[in-house]
Amino acid sequence: MRDAGLREFYDRTYHFGEDADRPNPDRLWRALRELGPLEGTRFLDLGCGVGWATRLAAERGQVAQAVGLDFSRTALALAARAPRAAPTADGRAGRTGPASVPIAWVCGDGLALPFPDDSFDRVFSFGSMEHFPDVAAGFGELARVLRRGGCAVTVVPNFYVRTAQPVEHRATARGWRTLIERAGLQVTRMTGDPGPAIFKNRRPGRIALRLGLRLVGSLPPLRYQFIVALRKP
Template sequence: MLTVDFGRLPVGPGHRVLDLGCGGGRHAFEVLRRGADVVAFDQDAAELEGVAAMFTAMDKAGEVPDGATSEVVTGDALAMPFPDGSFDRVIAAEVLEHIPDDMAAMREIHRVLKPGGLAAFTVPSFLPERVCWALSEDYHTTPGGHVRIYTLAELSAKLKATGLRVGPHHHAHGLHTPYWWIKCAVGVRNDDHPLAKAYHRLLVWDIMERPALTRAAEAVLNPLIGKSVVLYARKPG
C-alpha cells in the first residue's frame, strides 16, 4: 500500500533514493522495482533486518532490474550519516509526526538532497488525526507515537523555512480513516472487536483485489477524509 504517488515523484535508473524512516519498507521496495538505487534508513535495526531480507528475496525472484542496488542503514534522522547532496530523491512517509524536533529532520533532508532533487513528505491529515486524538488518549500518548497534528499550512511553512520549494499535494487512504476511528473508539489495542475485525477484512480485500468499487469510493473520500496528506517539494538548484 503506497502513499507516495510515483507519478509525481518519478524514480528510475540512475536515481539514488533515500527512504527515511522506512519502517517495513513498502516505498523502498517500489523504488527498487523501478530500477533506482535505494537506501532504506531507520532507527529500528530489527525492522531493517526484515527489509534487508525482502531486498534479497526480491533479487532472487528476479524483481530487481539490472543495475539497481539496495542497502539498509540504521541511524538518527536528526544526524544522518550521509554527505551533503547524496540523494536525487527523498521519501519521508509518516515520519515527521513522530519527531519532536521536526525542523531539524527537515533541515537534514534538505542537506542530503541534491540541488534540483525532489522529496515527498506524508503526514496524517489534520481532520482524521484530530478525531483520533479526541477519541483515544492511547492513540497519541504511546511512546514513539505521534507528537503533533499538522495542518497543511504548517507543514508547507516549515518546509519552505528550510529552503525547499513546495509543490503540489494530495490526500490518500480515505478508506482507512474510518478504520482508525473505529479502533480509537473501541480501543486501539482491541484488534478482536467485531467491528474492527470486519473493517480490517474489508481493507485487506481492497489492498489485495483493488476492485473498481472501492477505488472509486476512495477517490471520493480522499479529499474529504484521506488519512494522509502528501506534499512534494524540490531543492532549488
C-alpha cells in the same frame, strides 16, 4: 541518538511484523510516483520501516542507488530478510529481476543523517517525519542531503489523525507547508493519501473506523494524510 526511549518503542512494541506481512504497494507507488522519474537516481527512503517503498523504488523505479534508513534495528532486520523483489498488486512477492539494484539498509537517526550534503536526487518519507521528536530539524536534514534541484515526497497526517506512536506531529495542509518551507524547500504539489486499506486486518471495530475515516477524508481539507511533493531550489 537524541531519544533512546523512542527507539526502544519501535524496536519492541511497534507492529513491524504486520507491516512486513501486509504490504500495500499501490498506496506506496501512488506516493512514489509524485517524485517524478526515478530511473538512474540516487534514492533515500527516510524512516523506511520494513522497506517496502525502498524495494519498490529499486525494482519498479529502477533507481541507480537505493538506501533505506531507519533507527529501528527490528525494522531493518525485517527489511533485510523480506523478499528482495517488490510485491505485485495483490500483495504477493514479485520476481527478482536480473537488473536488481543492491539496497543499503542503514541504521541512523533522521535528525542527524549519516550522509554528506547533496547526496541524493530523490528522498521519500512515508509516515515517518511526523514521528521525529523535532520535525523542523528532520526537514532540515532532508533538505541538507537532497541535491539542489532534487525532489522529495513526504506523506504526513492531517490534524485529526491519531496512531498509537509516542510522538506524532499533526497539522493542517497549511501547517505542513509552513514547516516545510522554513527548511528551505519548495512545495510543488499536495495531494491526498486515503489511509490504510479498509481490510488491512479483520478486526470489525478497526474496519468500521477505517471506513468512517475514508468517508471523512473524501473532503479535501479533511484528507487523511497529505502527499507533499517538494523541490530543493
